[in-house]
Amino acid sequence: MSRPPRVTDLQIDEAARAVFLAQGPSAPLQDIAKRLGISQPALLHRVGTKEALMSRALRPVPPTALALLEPGPRDNTPIEDQLLEALLHHRDFLRQLVPGLFVLHYSALGGARALHLDTPPPVALREGLTKWLTRAKRSGRVALTEPRAAAEALCGALEARCFNAHVGGSTYAPGDDKAVLRQLIRVLLTPGEAPARKPQKRTAR
Amino acid sequence: MSRPPRVTDLQIDEAARAVFLAQGPSAPLQDIAKRLGISQPALLHRVGTKEALMSRALRPVPPTALALLEPGPRDNTPIEDQLLEALLHHRDFLRQLVPGLFVLHYSALGGARALHLDTPPPVALREGLTKWLTRAKRSGRVALTEPRAAAEALCGALEARCFNAHVGGSTYAPGDDKAVLRQLIRVLLTPGEAPARKPQKRTAR
Structure with missing residues (x-):
């Protein structure tokens, strides 16, 4: 042989x-x-x-959207579009991740707890998004009182849609992810009065 | 015998x-x-x-919080407190529901899809909450532009916390549900300028 x-x-x-x-x-x-x-x-x-x-x-891996958020808001693209891009990237990531979480949960491993990530992925994403929103706020490009609460709402709404769709199919999360997220962004963030045309100290990518 | x-x-x-x-x-x-x-x-x-x-x-059953929301906002209690009460009621409901969804998913039934509820529970709750928020808005007790988006944010954040905690334990949804939800409510709803002291047509319970 x-x-x-x-x-x-x-x-x-x-x-x-x-x-x-x-x-x-x-x-x-x-x-x-x-x-x-x-x-x-x-x-x-x-x-x-x-x-x-x-x-x-x-195994769950750290959300790849973190790398998108890390440099902070870019100067040359509307905040809403950048945020939507990062969230839809994370939507695709969650669609890959969630089915595995369901399998691991009833494995002998005892679920994601056994996997010892330093920072749980949902926490890491909320932190990354909070930092990003704080920078957008400081640059005067958006008005929002509580970046952390906005991050919780956006991450939560997105995760819930992915979980619900996995559990019950598309009727459990009806509508278009992009439209739902855009609406949420508009409710949570109002464009800043000074629309980011002032010079920035650091060079944005 | x-x-x-x-x-x-x-x-x-x-x-x-x-x-x-x-x-x-x-x-x-x-x-x-x-x-x-x-x-x-x-x-x-x-x-x-x-x-x-x-x-x-x-089997998933319709969310019991729907019955709490159905009569609309009561006159004698702050909107924020009523909303928090309904959401924490739903949190307790989800804590019971979510573990069963994970089991059903890998059963021969093929998950919640097999259960033929007329309206999927997450959709029913968003609809119930949207109606409730619309009534609160119409009575002048809160200012919010998009009741549907606020309902999506609140339901989504809550569901995501319950799903994440089930998947990874409390470190996956750190902090206190009540504090997180209260913060979200404050970000999404601002108290109305006319604080609901005008007489209502219907008797509130």
Whole structure:
């Protein structure tokens, strides 16, 4: 028998993710091995245990929107558009993340608690967005009294839509994400009286 | 052998709920029967199938906060307090509901989709709250431009806190629900200029 083709870690994670999401935490390892074209013992040799595989294939990672928010508001684009861009980026991230959270919850890992992220992803995003909104406020481009409350409302509304849609399908979160978020941004943020045409100290990207 | 004591439907539902929430959708019927002190065949005779039992024990019901919101704002209590009362009532409801949604999702039922509620619970609550806020606005007791957006923000923030806390524990939704919601209410609703001292047509409860 010729040596079986080597599968990469990424291929293993992708196969495991697909099978766990389709079948839930009780999915047999055999189905993942079959998908990869290797034997179950060979798969176990690579990953250690089923729990370890589930953890690395479905583990929550820090929200990628944080990198979008980190530099603060850009000068050349309306605040509303920038905010919407970051939130829709996070919507796509959540759509990938949420199904895995449901699987992990009933795994032997005991859910996301077992994953030891330093800052829980929902907290990290609220903090990143609060900082971003505070900078937008300081630059005079928006008027809002409580950046933290606005971040809570925006993150919460977005997360709830993703959770609800995962639980019950699109009728549980009717309407268009973008339209709902834009409306919320307009209610929470009013454009500043001095519309950001004053020179900034730091160079914005 | 003497006739076994009859268990009520409510007892069956409570036992099933406890076992499914503790062990997930793959919990054996035997564990539920044992908890009830009856045999597995006797349990199946009562409930039909495991899926039917899971459905009736964990089925989402319409949010009970709808009944609190239905009469509209009362005259004798500040709007903020009434809103907070309804939202915290709904928080308690969600804490009961959310764990069951996670179990149902990986059951043979295919999640909440299989349960055929006329109006999905999150949609019903947004509609109920939008109506309530519209009445508060029309009575001049609060100023808010978009009752629907405010309802989306409040329901979303609350649902997200309950979902996040279920997924990752209290560090995923840090702080006090009541304080977070009160802050959000203050950001979204400003007290009306005419503070509701004008006579109302209908008698408020």
